[in-house]
Structures are given as structure tokens and as C-alpha cells.
Amino acid sequence: MQYDKIIGEAVKEVLYRGKFQNGLEVFFLPKKGYIKKFALFATKFGSNDLVFNRLHDTKVIEVPEGIAHFLEHKMFESQEGNVFDKFAPLGASVNAYTNFNVTAYYFTATNNFYENLKLLISFVQNPYFTDENVEKEKGIITQEIKMYQDNPQWKVFFNLLKAMYHKHPVRIDIAGTEESINRITKEDLYQCYNTFYHPSNMVLFIAGDLEKDKLFNEIEMSFDDQGSKEISSIVRHYPAEATHVKNSLVEEKMIVSTPLFYLGYKEKEIPYDHTNFLKHEAIIRVLLDMVFGRSSDLYEDLYQKGLIDQSFNFDYVRELDYGHSIINGNSRDPHKVKETINNWILNRKKIGLKEEDFIRIKRKQIGENISFYNSIEYIGNSFVGYHFKGLNFMDYLQALKEVTYQDIHQSFINHFSEDLQVLSVINP
Amino acid sequence: MELISEKILKGTHLHTITVDKFKTNSLNIYFQQPLVPQEVTYNALLPMIMQRGCQEYKDARLIAKELEYLYGANLIGDISKKGEKHIILFTLTTIALDYLEEPKLMDSALNLMKEVLFRPLIDEGGFDKDYFNQEVSNLESKIKGRVNNKNQYALDRCIEEMCRDENYRLYEYGRLEDLKAINPMKLYNHYEKIINNSPIDIVMVGSMKHQEAKDYIIKKLHLKDRNIEGVSFPEMIAAKEDLNEVSEDMDISQGKLILGYRTQISYQAPLYPALLLYSSILGGGAHSKLFLKVREERSLCYYIYSKVDKFKSIMLISCGIDVAKAEETKAVIADELNEMRLGNITQEEIDNGKEAIITAIQALGDNSNSLAEYTYSQIVGDFYLSPEELANKIRAVSLNDILEVASSIKLDTTYLLGTSKN
Structure with a gap:
């Protein structure tokens, strides 16, 4: 062969x-x-x-x-x-x-x-x-x-x-x-x-x-x-999916000690081509880290107020036909978390994100991507997922390196739209 | 795998595993404490508050910024129990220098670790009050949050019931009733006691050679000689005369059944490798008797497994079932233990069990965290077997050894979580 x-x-x-x-x-x-x-x-x-x-x-x-x-x-x-x-x-x-x-x-x-x-x-x-x-x-x-x-x-x-x-x-x-x-x-x-x-x-x-x-x-x-x-x-065949969300809030009761929340942003379709698809993903991942990561002032504010704890996390999913970002954690008051996030984003959209934060987060994610190669299972699973989207996971690092501060700024304006937001809560 | 261990200072040992196949270097610092009621909550709170701020990096945000800038270095502090020892662990992971043009990366990362470990933020003889209050509240949520993960909760509760007269019953994150009495001063005094008297083991996995690592770490972490207080394990306990049957009502879809056995076999005993093999044949995966009988033949569950708690000489069987079928499941499990006792074990089952364990032992070498954890679990028990030695001992186990294990194992406690209402 x-x-x-x-x-x-x-x-x-x-x-x-x-x-x-x-x-x-x-x-x-x-x-x-x-x-x-x-x-x-x-x-x-x-x-x-x-x-x-x-x-x-x-x-x-x-x-x-x-x-x-x-x-x-x-x-x-x-x-x-x-x-x-x-x-x-x-x-x-x-x-x-x-x-x-x-x-x-x-x-x-x-x-x-x-x-x-x-x-x-x-x-x-x-x-x-x-x-x-x-x-x-x-x-x-x-x-x-x-x-x-x-x-x-x-x-x-x-x-x-x-x-x-x-x-x-x-x-x-x-x-x-x-x-x-x-x-x-x-x-x-x-x-x-x-x-x-x-x-x-x-x-x-x-x-x-x-x-x-x-x-x-x-x-x-x-x-x-x-x-x-x-x-x-x-x-x-996939049914046509509307751009807006079905419900902006969903709550359920279960046996838990404190409420759990998932806050998601539904993403609009993005045009597919091999180079921009990976870069788009890299942009959103850097952006999420800048907004919600451990070093952000939003995270610090939420943590100091006792609204979130160490379980707070975020992730991004981009498939060919759908995509969403998710922010999740435990909180005594998930609605307050959402409100705090929305106010912060609204305010920050006026003044913009900081370039020094961008540079630092990009370094962090470059290091993370390199360390993924320690695990053959992780690489295998990631590789196959990207392969079926017509992408090569090994190109991700290069796509990440090409992300600029201007890219982040534009996506920040577009990605966090309150009318594409869903809050899911599990209450005790 | 080559391991070099050395007492580098009074009270501190360094163990280096030099490998160059990883993208990262990892430095693990273990503090050994006794697991006792009066200290368990203090120990749990310490790594939490230490990560909130130190003299050079006054808040968690500054620590996070520094770690991010160092190409996503990781510094994590956490707590675990190994038998009746309570272990505080701080792990630092950095990208190996071959992949970055950043020669100062390791220096900066170690400086941060030194700060977090040895130069905490102090105010009037205690930890910072705001941080303290927030972390007490976080610990409270964590302890209460135990119920969120039903599988783990059921395992913990079975141990609590089984070991109710032993310190091993204690939850590693401590007790709610202690939280009121703790204050920033008391916690700081406890911190000083640990820093000054707790045995420290440093396990380093990465490209650095032992001699080089030794001088470098002592210098960068400002380590000094210390007088330590040793920590020891208590005697093994036999199963209770009467079976302890516990059930707890909780409105959940799937019942959780846990069976706790006393093995009477210490990790230092010659029979210990045979105990590992026994558990593997019985419930160590898809090749095991329980998987085949309880899941594949009877469709009673999705998951079922057994595992040995090394330092406590107990074995636990865990499965998720329909509560109405708890008695039936217990009977099938009892039959399989009986089969083991009667020696109804094929050569194929023995070989499969051996292969599974040996593969798992060999595979440790491809993950730096597993390597460090394996190494420390030998050190903390003061009984060192290299992965190769352990694999050889597994190979040498005979059917007679397994039968000896089977006759020594006794059911102590059954624990069932769920409701029969539905």
C-alpha cells in the first residue's frame, strides 16, 4: 500500500x-x-x-x-x-x-x-x-x-x-x-x-x-x-433547524446539593472551507478562555461573590451542521450568574477585550495543544473526530498560531448574543 | 523505567524517573499526614486556601495569569486518602523545553510553586480572612455535593458503614461539623505543623537527571532540613461476625449495590499479588466472571466490577441495578464467589486475568501521572516493588494461591442505595 x-x-x-x-x-x-x-x-x-x-x-x-x-x-x-x-x-x-x-x-x-x-x-x-x-x-x-x-x-x-x-x-x-x-x-x-x-x-x-x-x-x-x-x-437527512433557540430557559429538580447550570450560546451556520473552519474553532476557544478563564476579571468577580466554584468550566463544539459554546458549573444562584455574565459582556463590548490577555491565553492554549500529544488515546480520538469533518487535527496548532487579536475582537461582538442564549438548571 | 530515590534533606526524599518521551515535565510534592477526625477537615481546606494567593502572587487571578503565560503550566493541589494516611499533593506540569523557545520556563514555574507552598498570604497570624471564608464555604458545598455523583456516593457510604469504628470511614474532604470551629489562625497553625513536620516526597517525571534535579529543586524551592513526625498504618481488621446490611432510601432511577469484603491480606503479604489476580478474575473487566454472569447472561446491570483497596485490605464490588432485583443480584454474586472458593476457575480465566493486570502495569509507563502515582503508592507503604517486579509476581501466582485468597475473603457489609417505590 x-x-x-x-x-x-x-x-x-x-x-x-x-x-x-x-x-x-x-x-x-x-x-x-x-x-x-x-x-x-x-x-x-x-x-x-x-x-x-x-x-x-x-x-x-x-x-x-x-x-x-x-x-x-x-x-x-x-x-x-x-x-x-x-x-x-x-x-x-x-x-x-x-x-x-x-x-x-x-x-x-x-x-x-x-x-x-x-x-x-x-x-x-x-x-x-x-x-x-x-x-x-x-x-x-x-x-x-x-x-x-x-x-x-x-x-x-x-x-x-x-x-x-x-x-x-x-x-x-x-x-x-x-x-x-x-x-x-x-x-x-x-x-x-x-x-x-x-x-x-x-x-x-x-x-x-x-x-x-x-x-x-x-x-x-x-x-x-x-x-x-x-x-x-x-x-x-437533517430537518431544517431554525437559527433562534427553542427555549431560553429549562429547569428540572433532581437529588443534588446545590443547583447545576449549563449556559449555552447557539451558533449560526459558518461557511465551510478547510482553512477557516479550524481557525474559527481556535478563535472561539481563545475567546471563551479570555472571557471565562481563571485569569479573567469576570471569573474573579463571580468567584469572589460565591456565585461559582472550582467546577466552573467552558467548552466549544463545532460540527459541520451545528455548533454551540457552553459555560457550566455549580451555583447557588444560576440566574444571577447569567445576569452577571450578560452585564459584563454588554459592558465589555463597548470597551473591547485586552490585547495582553489575548497574547497570554494564546500561549496557554499552544502549550495545552502540545501536551495533548502525550496521550495516544486522546490524539486518536481527536484525530478521528476531525477527520470525519474533513480536517486534520495536526493542523490545529498552526490555525491557533494564526489567530490575531483582530479576529478575537470581531468574534466577541458576534458570538455572545443574548437571543441565542439558553440556560439549563438542575435544582435541588 | 529507572527510578532513583534519595533522601536529599532531613525529612525530604526525591524520587526521579528520567524519561524523554513526554511533551511535559511533572513535579509532584506529597505531604503525608495521619487520617484522623480532628485534622481531616484542616487537611482538606489547606490546598484550597493555598491556591488562593501567596506573597508574590496575591490572588488566584495573578497565579492563573502566571501559569497561562508559562504556556499553560498547571499547578494543582488536592487531597486523597491512602489507607489511614491523608495525603496532600501539589502537582506542577510544564511543557518540556524541547518544544518551546523559553529557557526560563522551568525557573519561573518552580518559583510560583515555591510561593504557593511556602510563602502563603498571612494576615495577623492567620490566613487571609476573605479567602478563608470563601474557601470554607466552598468546602461546605463540596462535602454536601458528595450526593451528586451517585456511584461514588454509594462507594463512600459503604466504606463509612463498613469501617465505622476506624478512621478510614472519614471522607477525605472532611466533616461539616468541623467547619464552624475552624478559624484562619488555627488553620495557619496546622499549615505550619505540616510544612515543618510532615514527611515530604517529591516525585519528578521528566527529562531531567536525578543529580541535576536534586540541586535545582532544593535551590528553587528553598527546601531545608526538617524534623519529621512519622505516620503509620493501623492493624488490619477482620470481618464482623454478623453481616452488616445497610440500605438507604433515595429517589433515583437506578439502584446502587455495593458489597464490602475484608480480605485479611496486607499489601506487603506474599499473597497480595494473588489477591489482585483474584479480583481481576472475579470482577476486573469484560473478561471477568461477574461481567459475564451478571451482565451478559442475566442482563441485570450495565456495569459491575470489583476492586481491591490496597492499603485497607478490603475488596469492594459495585454495580448499578434495578432495586427490585437486589436480592437476585446478591445471590448471583455470592454464587460466583463460591465458584472461586470451590476452585471452579479455568486456566484460561487465570491467564486472561494475568494478562489484563500485566498490561495495565506495563501501560503505567506511558503516562507521567500514573508513573508518579504508582511510585508514590510504593513509597507511602514503605514497600517498594517496581512495575516489572509486580508483573513477575503476578505471572508466578498459582491456582492454589488464588484458592488461599478465596478462603480468606469474607463479606462484611452490603449497602444498597435507591428506592423500591417505583
Whole structure:
């Protein structure tokens, strides 16, 4: 297999990329001196993908909520039994996760890497669903859903998304509901499997102290004994989403000691091109840190007044079809937090943010990005998420370095708009 | 992994692990205290107030600014318990100099650490009053907030019930009833006691060599000789004669069942590696008996696992279930322990359990925090096994050793959180 080389100079890393006839892309990050090896096999199929058709098939398919996650559970069943049992003698720790846009299967191992890799590639390509094993899984996933229902952090987050979005499926719980998963049949699972688990919709990421020629040869051989399937594009249907938020406030009671809050800003669509997409993300991340980070006077004010504590945090999500920033924490008075934030922003929009804060926060985030490369799992998971958006995570550092103070200033005016704001609160 | 340990001053040991594969250097400073009722809340409050300000950086905002400017260096202080020892830990992480043109980065970061640790902001013989009041209130929320994470709450509560006559029952963040009596002066006196008398261990993971690190750290942190007061672990305790069954009513969707066992096996005992293997075969992951029986065969839960508390010689089994099925779940778990006792363990289960533990031990070497934590957990127990030695001992465990463990383990307490109303 042919492969090329992507150099990440600032982080002193190199990434090798190869592509198969069947459309699968493979990435390898050598990590000299690492004992662990990590392999991740992922498909661009998440909880958001509920309505779709294949390009040459006009029939539009609609599947129950939570099916991507259900399918992830069921992939661990094979004709010969439980997949975990095959990895166990090799000492690998194998697992999987499903998020809004991706399902990923992975293992970490210190020994027997190639045997483990072969197993990973093979089990993800060989589904085995029966009426009986689908039925059995419903009890397990019901317990998983109940576990999340008792988790106030999870609740306050999903309540926010439900209030922010009118129709976009990001508002739906990743695992679905007890009701929706009980409707899932083995036919539904095969339908999704055949659509989304085609190699051309997947990526394989490997990191560790491995020899690249041997690695690429072994992967090629693992795929050789598989008949090639026809490549067919997938069309995903998302309902039109209004720009404004559905509800600006959502509150619920749970067993907690102090209220928890998530304050979100829904983002308008941004034009997609490879260079500006990463830079836009970098701009908003620097901006959020300047406004809400530990060194901001807003944070200090909220903390001094006892309105927030160390749990205060913020994050930004930008997918191709939606985006939002989130500020969250514990507070005795979340409404007061929101009011304080809004006043601060209104006032600061008049006088602007400080350039010295910009310079410092940019240094901080450059350091953070470099330190991410300590963890092969973190890099693998991030890499795959960006890859499915058509982006290369290794380009992020360069995009961040290119952010200017003027960029920040413009985004500050646009991003924090009170009519795109949602407050979600869990009260005791 | 190469570890060099040396008593660099009276009362202070330095342990260096020199590796150059990481993007960061990490410096971990551990203060060892006894876990006792009269001091637990004081210990918990200290790292919180120390991070609020010091003489050179008068408030948390100035500390944050300095850390950000140093390319996102991290300085975090926190508390944990290891058996009946209460450990205050400050960790400093900085980007390795190979990646930045910033030769003074380490000097500045260590200066900040020195300030936070040894030059606190003092007012009339006590900590700053405003900071003190705010952090007392934050600690109060933290202690009350224990209930927010139901899994952890259930585990903590089981230990509280199981060890109700031992200091290990104490929550590491302290007791609400102490908060009224604490004042800035008393807390400062406690701080001085720790700084002057607590055993200090410094674990450094990064590119610096031991000899170089030693002189550098003593100089930059202004470390001095100190007379320390040793801290020791109490005797092991056997299981109670009668099973202690506790249930707590809480209106939640999923019940939490915790089973607490006394193992009677010390971490220094030759049988300890066999205990780790026992727990791995029983409930150490997707290869384990409990996962296969309780989850895969009976669909009773989503998660179930067992874990060994190294310094306390206890084992806990934790799962999330339907409360109405608690008795059924307990019976299935009891059956699996019985299987272990009867020796119904296949060679494959033993091999799988060994592989899982050995992989986990080997993988420690790829994470600087795990390396530091592993190293310190050997030091604090005064019983050093390198990861390689521990892995070899795991390899050598026989079926007979596992049976010996099985006969020594006894259920002490069951704890069920949830409601049967729904």
C-alpha cells in the first residue's frame, strides 16, 4: 500500500497516511518509547444519523433513536460468542464509544499487537445479530440509560440541547430512550450496519512504537481476505433547524446539593472551507478562555461573590451542521450568574477585550495543544473526530498560531448574543 | 523505567524517573499526614486556601495569569486518602523545553510553586480572612455535593458503614461539623505543623537527571532540613461476625449495590499479588466472571466490577441495578464467589486475568501521572516493588494461591442505595 507523510513540526510528530482501494483511510502515528499501542477503528455514524438513504437508492430510511449506540453494543457479539473473550487472552483492553457523529472501536495493548489488530478489524467487519441477542441487550442498555438519568451532569447538558435545538437530532439522547430501544430489531441493525460500516465511511488510526512498513503490510493482508464491497455514498437527512433557540430557559429538580447550570450560546451556520473552519474553532476557544478563564476579571468577580466554584468550566463544539459554546458549573444562584455574565459582556463590548490577555491565553492554549500529544488515546480520538469533518487535527496548532487579536475582537461582538442564549438548571 | 530515590534533606526524599518521551515535565510534592477526625477537615481546606494567593502572587487571578503565560503550566493541589494516611499533593506540569523557545520556563514555574507552598498570604497570624471564608464555604458545598455523583456516593457510604469504628470511614474532604470551629489562625497553625513536620516526597517525571534535579529543586524551592513526625498504618481488621446490611432510601432511577469484603491480606503479604489476580478474575473487566454472569447472561446491570483497596485490605464490588432485583443480584454474586472458593476457575480465566493486570502495569509507563502515582503508592507503604517486579509476581501466582485468597475473603457489609417505590 502507498502511504504519504504529514509532518507536525511544532509538536515533533510525523503522521503516515495510506488509502485502500475499498476507500478506507489508515493513519499511523509513531510513538518512540511508548509501551502501549493503540488502534481505533471508527465509522462516521453517530446518534445524529437517524434518517438517510444511499446515493443510488431513493428509499429514505428512518431508524429508532439510539440505534448507533445499540449497534455498537451488538458488534461485541460474534457467531463464536463474546468478542471480549477473544481479546482477553491477548491482554488487550478493548472497548467502544458512540457520540453524536462517530462510533469507534478501539483497543490498547502492550503485547500481541498484530493479533489484536487483526481481531479488531475482523470483529468490526463481521456483524452477528439474532432476535435473541438483540432482545438480551435491551435489559443492559435500559440499565445504562437509567444510570445516565441519575447523573445530574448528563441531565443538565441534554436539557440544554433540547432547549437550544428545535429539530436537529443533537437534541436526542445518544443512547435513545427505553421506549425507542425497545423498538429496535435485528433488521434495523443490519440496515444501519450495511449503510455505515462500509470501509469508505470508516477510518483506522494506530499509534505506538511500531515499524511502519510492517504495519501497513499487515493491515493490507487483514483486508485482503475480505471481498471488496461497492462504494456508495450516503445521504444524511437533517430537518431544517431554525437559527433562534427553542427555549431560553429549562429547569428540572433532581437529588443534588446545590443547583447545576449549563449556559449555552447557539451558533449560526459558518461557511465551510478547510482553512477557516479550524481557525474559527481556535478563535472561539481563545475567546471563551479570555472571557471565562481563571485569569479573567469576570471569573474573579463571580468567584469572589460565591456565585461559582472550582467546577466552573467552558467548552466549544463545532460540527459541520451545528455548533454551540457552553459555560457550566455549580451555583447557588444560576440566574444571577447569567445576569452577571450578560452585564459584563454588554459592558465589555463597548470597551473591547485586552490585547495582553489575548497574547497570554494564546500561549496557554499552544502549550495545552502540545501536551495533548502525550496521550495516544486522546490524539486518536481527536484525530478521528476531525477527520470525519474533513480536517486534520495536526493542523490545529498552526490555525491557533494564526489567530490575531483582530479576529478575537470581531468574534466577541458576534458570538455572545443574548437571543441565542439558553440556560439549563438542575435544582435541588 | 529507572527510578532513583534519595533522601536529599532531613525529612525530604526525591524520587526521579528520567524519561524523554513526554511533551511535559511533572513535579509532584506529597505531604503525608495521619487520617484522623480532628485534622481531616484542616487537611482538606489547606490546598484550597493555598491556591488562593501567596506573597508574590496575591490572588488566584495573578497565579492563573502566571501559569497561562508559562504556556499553560498547571499547578494543582488536592487531597486523597491512602489507607489511614491523608495525603496532600501539589502537582506542577510544564511543557518540556524541547518544544518551546523559553529557557526560563522551568525557573519561573518552580518559583510560583515555591510561593504557593511556602510563602502563603498571612494576615495577623492567620490566613487571609476573605479567602478563608470563601474557601470554607466552598468546602461546605463540596462535602454536601458528595450526593451528586451517585456511584461514588454509594462507594463512600459503604466504606463509612463498613469501617465505622476506624478512621478510614472519614471522607477525605472532611466533616461539616468541623467547619464552624475552624478559624484562619488555627488553620495557619496546622499549615505550619505540616510544612515543618510532615514527611515530604517529591516525585519528578521528566527529562531531567536525578543529580541535576536534586540541586535545582532544593535551590528553587528553598527546601531545608526538617524534623519529621512519622505516620503509620493501623492493624488490619477482620470481618464482623454478623453481616452488616445497610440500605438507604433515595429517589433515583437506578439502584446502587455495593458489597464490602475484608480480605485479611496486607499489601506487603506474599499473597497480595494473588489477591489482585483474584479480583481481576472475579470482577476486573469484560473478561471477568461477574461481567459475564451478571451482565451478559442475566442482563441485570450495565456495569459491575470489583476492586481491591490496597492499603485497607478490603475488596469492594459495585454495580448499578434495578432495586427490585437486589436480592437476585446478591445471590448471583455470592454464587460466583463460591465458584472461586470451590476452585471452579479455568486456566484460561487465570491467564486472561494475568494478562489484563500485566498490561495495565506495563501501560503505567506511558503516562507521567500514573508513573508518579504508582511510585508514590510504593513509597507511602514503605514497600517498594517496581512495575516489572509486580508483573513477575503476578505471572508466578498459582491456582492454589488464588484458592488461599478465596478462603480468606469474607463479606462484611452490603449497602444498597435507591428506592423500591417505583
